[in-house]
Amino acid sequence: MIPQRIVLGSVAGLASAFLLAACGSSNHDASSADSGTAMPAATAASDPAISASATSAPADSGSSTGGHLATTTMLVARAVQGMGSVVTDDKGMTLYRYDRDQANPSKWTCAGACTKTWMPVMVSGPVRTSGVEKSLLGTVHRNGMKQVTLGGWPLYRYLGDTKAGQMNGQGKGMQWYAVTPTGRKSAMTG
Incomplete structure (x- = not known):
């Protein structure tokens, strides 16, 4: 009975350490204000290279993001049977837009609990494209970070998509x- 408690305690401790490490490596600047305005893609291209990961990272609980973030280095157009072409990130995860957001000027409205299901796609440098018109790319400020926009629409990943192509x-x-x-x-499509 006691060895089982030790193992469970060790597992809980390791899980806590991993969560704290992940939170500590986040690039949040909660003191920065959101402008809600779009930035041209050329401005985003002058930033340092962004993370090659397209995984979610916990957001600062005090920020208006309040949930998760997704980062990407590439937007790819992929043909989906019955849907035409859709945009995915560098890991093949489908990207979405939200009808309540605004395209011109770019403005995001998904915040707080919304971002726990719909993860804003963040960038901190240039984004490569394949089949996506680079001139349509931009960013919108979100707590000192930049959320990528396409055609003015802020982009998100859906928590319910667990595999590429879903x-x-x-x-x-x-x-x-x-x-x-x-x-x-x-x-x-037909």
């Missing part, structure tokens, strides 16, 4: 849609 967020709440290479919302 589109489980398509049409959620009749407000979330996979984004096309031109920034439009994806719709079923």
Whole structure:
């Protein structure tokens, strides 16, 4: 009985250490104000290279993001049967836009609990593209970080997509849609 408690205690301690390390490596600047305005892609290209990871990282609980973030280094257009072309990140995860956001000027409205399900796609440097028009890329400020926009629309990843190529967020709440290479919302095709 006692060895079992020691093992459980050790596992809990290791899990806590990993979570603290992940939180400590976050690039949040909670004291920065959000401007909610778009930045041209050329400005984003002058930043240092961004993380090659497309995994989620816990956000600062005091920020207006309040959930998770996703980072990417590349936007790729992929053909999906019955959906046409949609945009994915460098790990093949489908990217979405939210109808409540604004495209011109770019402004995000998904904050707090929303970002626990819909992770803002953040960048801190240039983003490569394949099949996506680079001139349509931009960023919008979000707590001292930059959320990537396409055609003016802020981009998100859906927590319910656990594998590359999934589109489980398509049409959620009749407000979330996979984004096309031109920034439009994806719709079923014939």
